[in-house]
Amino acid sequence: MKVALFVPCYIDQFYPQVAIATMELLTKLGCNVDFPLNQTCCGQPMANSGCEKDAISTGMNLVANFTGYDYIVGPSGSCVLHVREHYSKLPQTKEVTKVRNNIYELSEFLTDILQIQSLEANFPFKVGLHQSCHGQRGMRLSQCSELNQPYYSKIVPLLKLVKGIELIELDRKDECCGFGGTFCVSEEAVSARMGIDRINDHIKNGAQYITAGDSSCLMHLEGLLKRKGSSVRIIHLAELLNSSIN
Amino acid sequence: MISEYIDHPKEADNFNEDFQRTTWHDETLWFIREKRDKATKSLPEWEELRDMAAAIKSNVLSNLDDYLIEFETNAIKNGIQVHWALNAEDHNKIVHNILLKHKVKKMVKSKSMLTEDCHLNQYLESKGIEVIDTDLGERIVQLDNQPPSHIVLPAIHLKKEDVGEIFHKHLGTEKGMSNPQALTETARIHLREQFLSGGAALTGVNFAIAETGGIAICTNEGNADLGVHLAPVHIASMGIEKIIPKLEHLGVFTRVLTRSATGQPITAFTSHYHGPRKGAEMHIIIVDAGRSEQLGREDFRKSLNCIRCGACMNTCPVYRRSGGHSYGYTVPGPIGSILSPGIDLKKYSSLPFASTLCGSCSDVCPVKIDIHTQLYKWRQIIAKEGKMPFAKKQGMKLMNYVFSRPSLYRLLGKVGRNVLGILPRFMMYNSLNAWGKARELPTPPKESFREWYLRNKK
Missing domain, CATH: 3.40.50 (Rossmann fold)
Incomplete structure (x- = not known):
């Protein structure tokens, strides 16, 4: 193909x-x-x-x-x-x-x-999934917390194909990180605060890595994690699904 | 009136100076959002109800003229006096004239965002008439001379200690008293006196039923009832969009309204008024105040579906972290940010940008207003009408110039990455770099993907 x-x-x-x-x-x-x-x-x-x-x-x-x-x-x-x-x-x-x-x-x-059923991937870490809004509520990649609909996800089953991974649960499973394009500078205070709350949710629930389908959200969260001196790392979904760490 | 520009980022920045208080505000509203989730998920037919509510509203907006006349005809038959107001001034004058006729010196008022928007209290006070807000939250902010910060929870920005301070100052309670039970008792005693001495009662309207000529008002405190039942005159103010065609439609809305607003199945009181008591008068004022104009804007007419539940505020990650006052409009949050530009585009031009377009507002909306899409559309209008800072607009044009010239984009990307890689920290992190105030910049890689691709694949 x-x-x-x-x-x-x-x-x-x-x-x-x-x-x-x-x-x-x-x-x-x-x-x-x-x-x-x-x-x-x-x-x-x-x-x-x-x-x-x-x-x-x-x-x-x-x-x-x-x-x-x-x-x-x-x-x-x-x-x-x-x-x-x-x-x-x-x-x-x-x-x-x-x-x-x-x-x-x-x-x-x-x-x-592709409807993939298996993957050659290893990632032996605790991972928190950040649901980027445009994928989540824009493209409906998984069940949205606001709607009364049965559970489904196009991302979680893929992550579960990765060996060694441990997915952590978040307190707020699909809240926005606050990046928002130019919002991140035009509304700097709220943007930063939203991001801080997101990373704290992941940290509190034991994530070693935060993954997402969008590098823009991750760039924002990474900037906050680094400033905080946190050991939590970001990794894009593509890198995670392609990784072979034993 | 000179319109003063509302600077949402600046107001939000002030709000965020108190980190702990912002945490508390966010968590308090998120708690209500979670209650709403539980309540809506307990109904298997929830999404169907939203569809029905939106469909009824859509029918109403397409036939509003007919339904309004039907409502008026039936209300008059019921013995209600109906008034029409084109704008806030008209509305306030009509209220004043009714009060003058009855020599009313004090009016009790249950919650009405419409009268907030018309600045009725200030108007009547200037005419020597005292107005007492009887909803507890509204009374608290009224005592402290503040506007409500939320349409359902007007004093949600205040902690119990703040309320204790306000009551100490205005109602003479002991200094430092912040026990919620004691504060509520104080308010109760204070408000009872007001109810008993009110010469007229003004209420809002949640739903006006064309078929019956009656109205329904939803409250949790029973304050609308108490006011109306004790006073010889009842004035109900409603926007033209409050109409529903038939009584059988009311059930759809009472089911979605309170579940969306607070997570309760229904408000403690749903009061139906179909006419005046014997010896009393009932007036309904039907207000336009910009609504017809909004109805004429195809992209934005659906905003008139709004039943004022406040769910979009509770779910909005920006509202929760900037507070209702930062919007500078009677209806704050996402819905206010699509209503206010239609009232004054320049004054409210920062509001459609006070959003990440995350879309949560549209998904909680019980009447399915495409709020985040309308925010996007208002942004296009603001840019087009020149209500955007010149530098920002020019910056966007420049971006397009670069992005439509691939080799220029690549050159600037490379220069940018190289410069970022060698700049000393003080030159990257300063007041010119809003990104860097709370965040580190990404570490620039040695090569772009394209450079890697050409090196490895060709």
């Missing part, structure tokens, strides 16, 4: 190991992975700031890069959701519609398309 790898800009620049892990993982699972070389950003930072009109050429650049692929996979619920939902503001050409329909978040792709 041919897959185009979508690497969000901040992963490309600051967390290349997340993209490497995604690429290796998909390759291990039998995909033929392409990386379109002229991709940049999906345009979400501008759109969420109210400037979706000023993000159109950025969006068209993404579409041009991913035209022709049946499967586009990115390790970020937030950016994928942006393409799917807010590219409704781009001219709805055949190419734009196809990219919107064919783009997947990693855990969704592994669960719904």
